[in-house]
Amino acid sequence: MHELSIVTSVVESVTESLKAYPGARVLEVRLRVGALASVVVESLEFCWGIAAEGTPLDGSRLVVNVLPVVVHCEPCGEDAELEGVQSFRCPRCGEPCSDMRQGRELEIDSIEIDDGEVKA
Amino acid sequence: MTTRIVELRRGILKKNDELASALRASYTAAGVLVLNLVSSPGTGKTTFLERTLKELKSRGLRVAALVGDLETDNDARRLASSGAPVRQINTHGICHLDAEMIGRHLNGWEGVTLGGLDYLFIENVGNLVCPSSYDLGEKIRVALLSVTEGEDKPLKYPTLFNSADAAVITKMDIAEPCGFDRALALRNINEIRPGIRIFETSAKTGAGMEEWLAYLAEARGVL
Numbered sequence: 001m002h003e004l005s006i007v008t009s010v011v012e013s014v015t016e017s018l019k020a021y022p023g024a025r026v027l028e029v030r031l032r033v034g035a036l037a038s039v040v041v042e043s044l045e046f047c048w049g050i051a052a053e054g055t056p057l058d059g060s061r062l063v064v065n066v067l068p069v070v071v072h073c074e075p076c077g078e079d080a081e082l083e084g085v086q087s088f089r090c091p092r093c094g095e096p097c098s099d100m101r102q103g104r105e106l107e108i109d110s111i112e113i114d115d116g117e118v119k120a
Numbered sequence: 121m122t123t124r125i126v127e128l129r130r131g132i133l134k135k136n137d138e139l140a141s142a143l144r145a146s147y148t149a150a151g152v153l154v155l156n157l158v159s160s161p162g163t164g165k166t167t168f169l170e171r172t173l174k175e176l177k178s179r180g181l182r183v184a185a186l187v188g189d190l191e192t193d194n195d196a197r198r199l200a201s202s203g204a205p206v207r208q209i210n211t212h213g214i215c216h217l218d219a220e221m222i223g224r225h226l227n228g229w230e231g232v233t234l235g236g237l238d239y240l241f242i243e244n245v246g247n248l249v250c251p252s253s254y255d256l257g258e259k260i261r262v263a264l265l266s267v268t269e270g271e272d273k274p275l276k277y278p279t280l281f282n283s284a285d286a287a288v289i290t291k292m293d294i295a296e297p298c299g300f301d302r303a304l305a306l307r308n309i310n311e312i313r314p315g316i317r318i319f320e321t322s323a324k325t326g327a328g329m330e331e332w333l334a335y336l337a338e339a340r341g342v343l
Contacts, residue, residue, distance in 0.1 A: 002215055002250040009132050017128055027123060031132070038249050038279040085278045087311050096314030100282070106253065108128045114121050 003043035006106070007051040007062075014111055018056055021115050026060040028112040034067045034105040036085050041066065069103030136254055139219035143226075143257030150234035153340045154242065156256050158280060159264035160273075161246030164290040164323060166195045168264065169243055171323040173202035175333055176239060184232050186225055187243040188217040195243065205232045216250040217242065219257060238340065248277040259285075260339060265309075266290045267300035274308045281312040286319065286335065293322040 010029065018024055033039060041064045048062040069082040073090035079101055080090050090097050131137055147154045157165050169185060176183045184205045187195045196208035209217060209225050222242065226234065234240070242258065244251040263284035265273050268291060274281040281287065287309050295302065302320070309318055317335060321328035 002253065005214070006132055006253075009135070013130060013132065013134070014128070017126065021126070036279045036282060038252050085282075085312075086275050088282070088314055089311075096310065098314040098316075104279075104283070106132045108130045108132060110125050110127045110129075112123055112125050114123050116121075 003039055004047045004051065006039055007044055007047045010108055011051045011055055011057050013108060014057055015055055017111070018113070021113060023116040024056070024113040025116065026057045026111055026113050028061045028063055029057065030063045030065065030109040030111070032065050032067055032105050032107045032109045034103040035069050036100075036103040037106045039106065065109065067102055067105055070101045071097035072099040072101050073097050074099070133253060133255075136219045139223060140255035140257040143219055143223060144259075146234060147240070147257060147259070150237070152234050152237040152240050153260070153336070154240045154256075154258045155260045155262055155336075156242045156244060156251075156258035157262050157264060158244045158248070158251045158284070159246060159266075160248050160269060163246070163264045163266045163269065165243050165246070165264055166198055167323045168288065168290050168321065169241055170199055170202050171326070171329060172241070172332070172336075173199065173204045175329060176336070177203055179333075181238045182236060183239045183241070184229075184237050185241040185243060186217075186222065188221070188245045190214075190245065199243075205229070207232075211245060215245055215247050216254050217244050217256060218254045222256050239336065248273070248280050252280040252283050262286050262288055264288045264290055265305070267292060267295040267298045267305075271301050271305040271308055274305075274312045278312045281309060281316075284313060284316065286317045287313070288332065289318065289320045291322060291324075292320050292327055293325045 045062055052058050069085055070079050072079050075095050076090055076092050088097050159165050173183050185199050186207050188209045189195055190211055193208040196206045199206040207225050207229055209221050242256055261284045263281050319328050319332045
């Protein structure tokens with residue numbers, strides 16, 4: 001539901017970073033999104049074109065890398081990746097785990113730009 | 121054409137997170153305990169909050185509430201009957217509250233300063249998805265679930281229940297006619313957020329309110 005505001009923030013943030021690269025055109029924007037970030041990847045992609053229109057990001061691709069939830073299991077003393085988000089238990093020993101180490105990320109990872117310089 | 125990769129590694133909601141951190145610092149400095157109440161529309165957030173405000177006020181505590189809705193100030197008017205200062209935030213279509221809206225409504229709130237409060241409650245827009253992404257600087261995020269909603273709601277909306285510090289089950293007075301499976305609901309909440317404090321309440325009969333108020337007192341004690 002709030003995916004349009006999320007992609008709008010991405011467009012603003014990337015546009016801001018582009019000040020360091022005058023005249024550059026953005027080809028691709030890569031996001032890292034945790035499985036528990038409560039955003040729908042398809043909706044992000046759907047909104048992307050609308051948010052990017054008329055900005056230096058117009059025509060760019062959006063690539064979303066979804067990160068699984070990782071919890072820390074106290075009894076095992078190790079981190080473990082969860083298969084889904086329906087049960088916060090260690091997949092090894094079955095103990096409930098409330099210590100989450102990954103899964104809520106909502107980050108811009110990197111961008112691929114064409115900085116417009118023509119090589120001689 | 122020369123292409124290159126630029127690493128940004130930046131939070132998408134960085135602006136909100138920065139504002140929320142500043143709010144958190146101001147709440148701590150003022151010694152006010154701030155809670156963010158989140159649930160579906162119709163869970164009974166307003167009724168539960170109304171009772172909470174009245175109970176706290178009758179114990180001589182200084183309380184106030186910010187209430188978020190897409191439109192209307194109906195909830196603010198209802199909550200104001202408790203005698204506590206209440207301010208409505210209308211988001212006009214936005215499905216959640218964000219830190220900027222909180223900051224803006226705290227500024228210039230007539231007769232209310234953070235330093236003059238013991239508790240500030242923020243009633244979020246009724247929505248189980250979007251509010252979980254937006255930090256409002258609160259100390260405690262409360263997820264509410266009513267007995268009419270189905271015991272599997274925590275499994276359907278894991279992000280919200282996982283990011284909550286406490287869970288409140290509302291409308292316990294009608295649990296039986298609703299066929300509410302209490303054990304299953306408690307199990308599902310614990311499956312998503314192991315060890316979370318759960319309060320089983322009825323704002324109508326007052327059931328469970330004592331435990332909830334004791335929790336609030338305890339949480340304020342460790343500010």
